[in-house]
Amino acid sequence: MIDIQDLTHVYPGGRKVGPRKALDSLTLSVREGEFAILSGPNGSGKSTLFRILCGLALPGSGSVRIDGIDLFAEPARVRRVLGVVFQNPAVDKQLSVAENIRLHADLYGISGPEFTARRDEALAWTDLSDRLDQKVETLSGGLARQVELAKVLMTRPRVLLLDEPTTGLDPSSRRNFLDALHRVQRERGMTILMTSHVFSEAEDVDRVAVMKDGRLLAYDSPQALKARIGTEMVVVQPDDAEAFAETLRVELGLAVRRHGDELRLEETENGEGLPMLERILERYRPRIRSISIKQPDLEDVFVHVTSRAVPDHAQAPETGKEAGR
Numbered sequence: 252m253i254d255i256q257d258l259t260h261v262y263p264g265g266r267k268v269g270p271r272k273a274l275d276s277l278t279l280s281v282r283e284g285e286f287a288i289l290s291g292p293n294g295s296g297k298s299t300l301f302r303i304l305c306g307l308a309l310p311g312s313g314s315v316r317i318d319g320i321d322l323f324a325e326p327a328r329v330r331r332v333l334g335v336v337f338q339n340p341a342v343d344k345q346l347s348v349a350e351n352i353r354l355h356a357d358l359y360g361i362s363g364p365e366f367t368a369r370r371d372e373a374l375a376w377t378d379l380s381d382r383l384d385q386k387v388e389t390l391s392g393g394l395a396r397q398v399e400l401a402k403v404l405m406t407r408p409r410v411l412l413l414d415e416p417t418t419g420l421d422p423s424s425r426r427n428f429l430d431a432l433h434r435v436q437r438e439r440g441m442t443i444l445m446t447s448h449v450f451s452e453a454e455d456v457d458r459v460a461v462m463k464d465g466r467l468l469a470y471d472s473p474q475a476l477k478a479r480i481g482t483e484m485v486v487v488q489p490d491d492a493e494a495f496a497e498t499l500r501v502e503l504g505l506a507v508r509r510h511g512d513e514l515r516l517e518e519t520e521n522g523e524g525l526p527m528l529e530r531i532l533e534r535y536r537p538r539i540r541s542i543s544i545k546q547p548d549l550e551d552v553f554v555h556v557t558s559r560a561v562p563d564h565a566q567a568p569e570t571g572k573e574a575g576r
């Protein structure tokens with residue numbers, strides 16, 4: 252449904268800064284009816300990709316087909332099947348929920364019984380049914396975002412693109428927004444691609460993409476991604492992460508992944524974590540600030556794919572910043 256092939260985009264740079272490759276032969280496809288999340292550290296190229304998909308920028312090379320239509324050859328046709336929720340609010344806060352929806356419908360020439368049917372449908376997917384006459388400025392941040400969604404749904408898009416739509420929302424408003432999206436996906440069979448930094452949002456989507464440096468590092472279901480790093484994981488915060496990583500590798504033969512001050516021992520199966528934790532604690536207690544066992548979540552997957560393992564030879568220090576923390 253969304254087919255991105257070999258997309259490369261370089262920002263030309265100026266007198267003081269050199270050119271920057273924001274997308275590097277990126278290939279990614281979201282199947283019809285799928286809900287996919289696009290994540291990646293700051294500067295990985297998500298916004299650049301989003302701007303290209305919305306038709307706001309042209310890439311240096313590569314192709315994009317949305318619902319089978321070539322985005323660069325027929326952008327107007329693509330716009331007809333696309334709904335976009337941008338990061339910046341696009342509703343009029345002085346107007347009511349109903350007025351905002353009406354205004355958007357007018358823009359697209361939707362009126363009469365068709366208008367009523369679509370509005371009622373959009374309202375049923377969101378939590379706005381009893382707020383129609385309320386001014387948007389009096390709504391909570393979460394409901395105001397839902398007005399944007401309801402507005403976009405009026406055109407019955409087949410594909411929905413959302414750029415970090417839950418930024419700034421509290422966890423329960425975020426959950427409500429996500430629930431609305433899942434309802435739309437289920438009942439309309441809509442294809443959804445959403446950028447996000449919040450990994451809890453990605454737990455129940457169909458696929459999660461992780462980008463870095465303009466490339467796709469991983470793209471799979473949340474379950475498959477988590478399975479890559481085992482069922483248990485030991486996380487250690489030592490006094491000196493660099494030296495301790497080397498100790499664990501050389502003395503205990505453990506594969507260590509470093510993330511800032513933290514060392515992660517992954518690929519541990521059920522029941523292996525506790526003996527490993529005990530062994531480390533027994534031998535190195537004075538060097539350890541904290542140690543724990545956990546089941547890997549998507550944030551751990553993100554750290555796993557965007558940070559490097561401690562190599563067998565010279566240590567290559569990793570900074571937490573690089574992995575987007």
Ligand SMILES: Nc1ncnc2c1ncn2[C@@H]1O[C@H](COP(=O)(O)OP(=O)(O)OP(=O)(O)O)[C@@H](O)[C@H]1O
Pocket residue numbers: 262263264271272273291292293294295296297298299300
């Ligand atoms: N207008 C621009 N001119 C020059 N370089 C740019 C421009 N926009 C982005 N870049 C560079 O392109 C790369 C990708 O940036 P992009 O904003 O697409 O990443 P991102 O993943 O959306 O980051 P964030 O999560 O911080 O929004 C970065 O190195 C960035 O500095």
